[in-house]
Amino acid sequence: HQCCFFCLLSRSIMNIFVRSLGVGIHQTLLKLQPDYECTLESLVGLIETPPQQEMGDYAFPCFTLAKVFRKAPAQIANELILDLQANLSESSLFESFSSLGPYLNVKVNSSEMAKQVLPEIHKGNWFSKNSLEQKTQVMIEFSQPNTHKGFHVGHCRNVALGDSLVRLFRYNGYQVIAANYIGDVGTHIAKCLWFYQEKNNESPPYIHKGEWLGELYTASTLALEGQTGSEKEETQKKISALLAKLEEKEPQITQIWEETRNWSLEDFEQIYKWLGTEFDHVFYESEVDEEGKQLVIQGAEDGLFQKSDGAIGVDLNDEKLGFFLLLKSDGNTLYSTKDLALAKRKFEEFGIERSIYVVGAEQTLHFQQVFATLKKMGYEQASNCFHLPYALVVMPEGKMSSRAGNVILFSKLQREMCDFVRINYLESHRESWSDGEIESTTRKVAVAAIKYGMLNQDPNKQITFSLKDWLVSEGDTGVYLIYAYVRIKSIVRKFENFDPQAEIDFELLKHSHEKALIRKLFDFNDIVYQAAEQYRPSLLTRTLFELCKDFSRCYSSCSVKHAESTELKLARLNLFSAVAATLLTGLNLLGIEPPERM
Ligand code: ARG
Numbered sequence: 001h002q003c004c005f006f007c008l009l010s011r012s013i014m015n016i017f018v019r020s021l022g023v024g025i026h027q028t029l030l031k032l033q034p035d036y037e038c039t040l041e042s043l044v045g046l047i048e049t050p051p052q053q054e055m056g057d058y059a060f061p062c063f064t065l066a067k068v069f070r071k072a073p074a075q076i077a078n079e080l081i082l083d084l085q086a087n088l089s090e091s092s093l094f095e096s097f098s099s100l101g102p103y104l105n106v107k108v109n110s111s112e113m114a115k116q117v118l119p120e121i122h123k124g125n126w127f128s129k130n131s132l133e134q135k136t137q138v139m140i141e142f143s144q145p146n147t148h149k150g151f152h153v154g155h156c157r158n159v160a161l162g163d164s165l166v167r168l169f170r171y172n173g174y175q176v177i178a179a180n181y182i183g184d185v186g187t188h189i190a191k192c193l194w195f196y197q198e199k200n201n202e203s204p205p206y207i208h209k210g211e212w213l214g215e216l217y218t219a220s221t222l223a224l225e226g227q228t229g230s231e232k233e234e235t236q237k238k239i240s241a242l243l244a245k246l247e248e249k250e251p252q253i254t255q256i257w258e259e260t261r262n263w264s265l266e267d268f269e270q271i272y273k274w275l276g277t278e279f280d281h282v283f284y285e286s287e288v289d290e291e292g293k294q295l296v297i298q299g300a301e302d303g304l305f306q307k308s309d310g311a312i313g314v315d316l317n318d319e320k321l322g323f324f325l326l327l328k329s330d331g332n333t334l335y336s337t338k339d340l341a342l343a344k345r346k347f348e349e350f351g352i353e354r355s356i357y358v359v360g361a362e363q364t365l366h367f368q369q370v371f372a373t374l375k376k377m378g379y380e381q382a383s384n385c386f387h388l389p390y391a392l393v394v395m396p397e398g399k400m401s402s403r404a405g406n407v408i409l410f411s412k413l414q415r416e417m418c419d420f421v422r423i424n425y426l427e428s429h430r431e432s433w434s435d436g437e438i439e440s441t442t443r444k445v446a447v448a449a450i451k452y453g454m455l456n457q458d459p460n461k462q463i464t465f466s467l468k469d470w471l472v473s474e475g476d477t478g479v480y481l482i483y484a485y486v487r488i489k490s491i492v493r494k495f496e497n498f499d500p501q502a503e504i505d506f507e508l509l510k511h512s513h514e515k516a517l518i519r520k521l522f523d524f525n526d527i528v529y530q531a532a533e534q535y536r537p538s539l540l541t542r543t544l545f546e547l548c549k550d551f552s553r554c555y556s557s558c559s560v561k562h563a564e565s566t567e568l569k570l571a572r573l574n575l576f577s578a579v580a581a582t583l584l585t586g587l588n589l590l591g592i593e594p595p596e597r598m
Helices: 006-015 018-031 040-046 063-069 073-087 110-123 126-133 151-169 187-200 209-226 231-250 251-273 284-300 335-350 363-377 380-383 410-429 435-456 476-493 511-531 535-555 566-589
Strands: 058-060 094-100 103-108 136-139 174-182 281-284 306-308 311-315 323-327 352-359 384-389
Touching: 006 018, 006 040, 018 073, 018 094, 018 103, 018 110, 040 058, 058 073, 063 073, 073 094, 073 103, 073 110, 103 110, 110 126, 110 380, 110 511, 110 566, 126 511, 136 151, 136 335, 151 174, 151 251, 151 352, 151 410, 151 435, 151 511, 151 535, 151 566, 174 335, 187 209, 187 231, 187 251, 209 231, 209 251, 251 311, 251 410, 251 435, 284 311, 284 323, 284 335, 306 352, 323 335, 323 363, 323 410, 335 352, 335 363, 335 476, 352 363, 352 380, 352 566, 363 380, 363 384, 380 384, 410 435, 435 476, 435 535, 476 535, 476 566, 511 535, 511 566, 535 566
Parallel strands: 136 174, 136 352, 174 281, 352 384
Antiparallel strands: 058 103, 094 103, 306 311, 311 323
């Protein structure tokens, strides 16, 4: 994203360690060569984190300076060390400087870092640090299921991704509108209703009526594929006639449309509720249909769009995007028609400055064409429209397809996940916990497993769904993170009168494993910032997974109970409860709500 680099830079400059180091290096370099021209910002931009903790907390690569200073990078690093040691000896921020090849490596004084972050976490200030800057109105459109079709595992990826981005952007201070855009018109509905009226003789079930409709839609597609010759033609005519009636809003079919549409909508509502996802606004394709048509006709009158064989489209050849069809020759609307009206509403009714569409990668060309058309229509906001494409969710045996019969519909996914959780993780609590707690914990764990599995991969990479792998408690899973959280909470809970607000001696936290944890907590806000700007919740899943591993490692060598002194015990409790708070905040940003005990 355009502002990313500078924002990241200004964020690094807010980091007191990086900033002081940058200032120190800047002064030294000017001393070495007074006419050296270089801004503080560009130096700060070079500071990185070494790959291994032993090397140091921050590193400054000297090879880019070799040319200007006519010296080997390693020599520059050594000269920097000497000068920094002298200059920064007053500062309590740094512990040591060393060189490794062309790198200057720096260890910070970790008690200073702890002092910056721990009290802020316990006071509740730390996790709102990111919200200071932005106020841009952002709309994140996601989920967008079609009525009369089944909602399956694949659809969960979109929900998990969109929902997490909404949370990440809000955390970073944006004004976010979470939007849905439901496909409730079009050929697929005519197909489904043809089958419903002519072939089906079952009555709808009491629950999951929408899913049942989706099965009729699948049956309809399969039936059509099985037909040939005149029979097929006959069916296609019937479906077209049905579509025409739907578009004319013929009363009888409209009533059936409304009733069946509601079945799907009710299902969707249940699904979102179970997943803990909320929308601020829901658009429907049916409400932008007419408006889209008017926009296109107007555009053609204004000479912006072109007629071609009775249809209307826009010539995007200057952008190498071909001819984009906007209205059929029979005057019926297309998917594209509606997207123009939808975007207009987003800009004009909602004042959206940055508009994000979370939609499968197969629609990439469509969105390039939509955004190019909006630009031609004069919408400046078109340049801040962004399609976030994501790859498929596949099964271990390959692509999901209704013909192969390996589509996992939502209700089955939900049932199987919950059964697994109940049997494998909650059986031992059946006697002592209330049914309510068993049920709510089951849901939380199952949702964590699904969402984590869906987010733990970059959007552009395919995901292989595996219920068993996603539900194990050891490894890179949502269940593992939940266990870690619950475990830390129970450790802290044992010390009843521990007060996280009480002052501690930060100097005591000097074990390398404790230092690693402190650094992770210190970096948390930067990661959240980047996860949003790069549209990659996977950056956060990785950080949280590492935080949990670092915690386990630390806890096994830095016991609370067997700490050498009461002061050390309190310092560790303070650190560990800050880890729990960070983990909780991070999980919430993924849309995961951990239980308090397991
Ligand atoms: N309902 C559409 C589909 O299932 C996705 C809609 C995406 N959003 C949009 N503004 N076109 O393919």
